[in-house]
Amino acid sequence: MELGFGPEYDSFREEVRAFLKAHWPPADGDLKSPENERAFVIAAIDAGYFHRAIPKVYGGSGQERDIARAEIIREEFTRARAPAGRIPGNGLVVPTLLEWGTEEQKERFIPPTLRGDIVWAQGFSEPNAGSDLASLRTRAELAPDGSKWIINGQKIWTTHGHRATHMFLLVRTEPDAPRHQGISYLLIDIRQPGVTVRPLVQMTRQKEFSEVFFDNAETPADMLVGERGKGWNVTRSTLKHERSGIATMTWSLSMFRDLVKLAKTVERNGRPAIEDPRIREELAAIDGQLQSLVYSTYRATSHDVHDREVGWFATMPKIYMTDLAGRIARLARDIVENDFVDMGGPQLKWIERFMISLSMSIAGGTSNIQRNIIAERSLGLPRDARPSGGAA
């Protein structure tokens, strides 16, 4: 048992470090310049560090699957504070296109998506289709000449909708078919008169999401991904891609480090709050839960590397992190006391986190949906009573 990657990966790590030393920070020292970032991303793709799973012909670096290398790249790039090479907007579309797209769709959309020239919004949820996604009502009809789809309806919870140039969305194309069989997956350029994007204001006053309205919006007939009426299957592979990934754990770690810092700086009865036994003990208890997550994630990654099944833990990270974030936010509340009610005060960040931690229990599959997944896939309990083939 070891936590590192073993000596066979040392030379790879050296190679990554040498690359970073040569390319980041940029020669002119301007970390914020989009041109510098773009040049860096292209160099990192050429070196085989970014978009490893995406074939070279579509602008990726076409590397063999190697979780250890991927993790070393992530670690070293994070340490160097270099760009992470994430796809702007919603990167889920790329794996979906690779799996279901036509050759033309792949060539047309994947390379500019990787370069950041196309930014995608996801159009799944609707006001009346949340966890029960298959009840969605936005419809698309093929024009009489068969050349294009005419789309009408509304999507909601669209992340960074105002930045997006395109959307991948689920629409009902066969109104008479059973609900899962009447759905198709379409791509659309949303910068057109038939599409209206309206930001949603969150309880934190921030605007990260939008509502998107379609009023006779159009997209060419060949923007259908997968078969007509089979969009549900296309979606399910999308969600599968979304619910994996090790990097999310580091977010919990950094939030906890902030909490410790807070407990050391804020005073309580004239002493740092961290010296109060009740605060101190709860901090340690949260740390116990956090370390459980950290080392189970290393365990899961190791199993992945060695092609072994990890067992129950596979379905658990999201809800476990949601619980942790809530617990961290509540202890911060206990530490800041009166500042907890002052959104113009010094602890706004923690007030926001108190609220934002709740979004984790909703976005990307609510906590109750996660519980259903754990019940069925990990514990092997019989499927919950719901219409056949329901979302989950």
Add this chain to the structure above:
Amino acid sequence: MNFLLSEDQLALLDTIRGLLRDKCDPLQVHKIFDTPGDARFDATLWASLGEMGVPAIFVPEEHGGLGLRMIDLAIVSELLGSFVAPVPFLGHALATVALALGGSAEQKAKWLPLLASGEKLATVALGEGRSDWLPEEWSLSVADGRLSGQKTLVPNAAEADLIIVGVKDGLALVEKGAGYTTKRLDSADRTRPVDTVDFDGAAAELLADGAAALPRLVDAAAVLLAADSFGGAEHCVIMSTEYAKMREQYGQPIAGFQGLRYQLVAMALATEPSRGLYWYAAHAWDAIPDKASWAAAQAKAHLTDVFLQVTRDTVEAHGGIGFTWEHDTHLYMKRAMLNWAWLGSPSRHRLRAADLAGW
């Protein structure tokens, strides 16, 4: 990244699991609870485990042992916990750790082969008073080769041929027949009975490097309790899940009711990720010295807390049958109770972990 068990480790577990399935089924464990008088360990089972090398895991090869590490001891501890095995593993395994780390060449040569084979049984005496489990809180010391005073919650002291006693100046070795008396508690956990031991001028020999071995021994104890707790908690989740699939009410398996499903999920969520924490604590003991005490304290606190709560949830998930003497639920709850208290409560270990984290 190789944070996983090797083929050898999995094979070791498979072999022991086979034996436990055969010789440590729940009926066997219930017998221990149903036999009146002082609780006794299952000598046949312990002998069979001895043949498989369980008492020899941490003993160096030159002394007839397997020469393995804390992670190996811990995963076996997990397995014994999942079967609530009524064997004196905890005290004996810790005694091998104490001797291997702290014994002089002669002390090791004399005792380790006997402990590795299981021919002699050993235990450790650490706690004093109501909850003085850490070396800085102890009052006993060896003077002129004699030891006097009281140790509490000593596992299987009555049966032990050798007691390793934690004292102010390190670790002392006391042989059976020396001046001490044991009094068995009416142990809730009859799978691992504990005694109060009164030393009255007992002949005691200090381990050569006992002072250095002492903190390592305390950390090892924390790791093994955490591992045992994981095994027990995981078993409880499985047991509750299987019961929910089988038990019918309102004309359907109760596993179909969302309220119960979410309770079972909550139990699994509390339990499964904690495996990584106890693995890490064992691994840190073996390989990351500056994190070992902190990780051990965290693991002891977190896992024993989780185990005890999961046993309560298990009773709730089973309903009436789960509250009876004849069901397995109470075997696990009582094991969890000892794990919770032995070596100090989770609360004490969290405060200790906070100190060790440098907060």
